[in-house]
């Protein structure tokens with residue numbers, strides 16, 4: 739998926755997950771962290787939005803592990819969270835980062851290329867619903883963001899059920 743879609747889906751995922759974690763869904767720092775987590779896995783691609791800006795870091799990552807490899811796995815997320823928690827990073831900072839990161843994996847999962855979720859095993863998983871950069875991707879991301887925002891503001895027609 740494109741960076742804009744990852745940002746929209748990451749923010750939406752945080753707005754939906756935060757209340758279940760006892761945290762504020764519309765807290766700007768948490769939303770920012772969720773958005774950061776939502777684009778972080780694409781550090782493995784020098785032409786991605788993040789990889790382009792951090793090219794000195796993205797190029798060696800891409801050359802050694804390739805795009806949609808280690809950084810697009812559950813292993814990378816768990817290892818990073820354990821390392822950050824071990825370093826004393828608070829749950830309030832880790833939660834939105836993790837939700838954003840997971841949203842990235844879920845979003846890439848619905849593209850035909852899929853993901854090696856169980857890295858280092860090579861098997862790729864995919865639920866191909868849309869191609870990267872397609873109108874369907876935009877509609878899915880926008881629909882998810884609008885629905886999550888409405889739910890967070892108590893405007894959802896389903897919030898009273």
Ligand SMILES: [Zn+2]
Nearest residue numbers: 779780810846
């Ligand atoms: Zn990705």
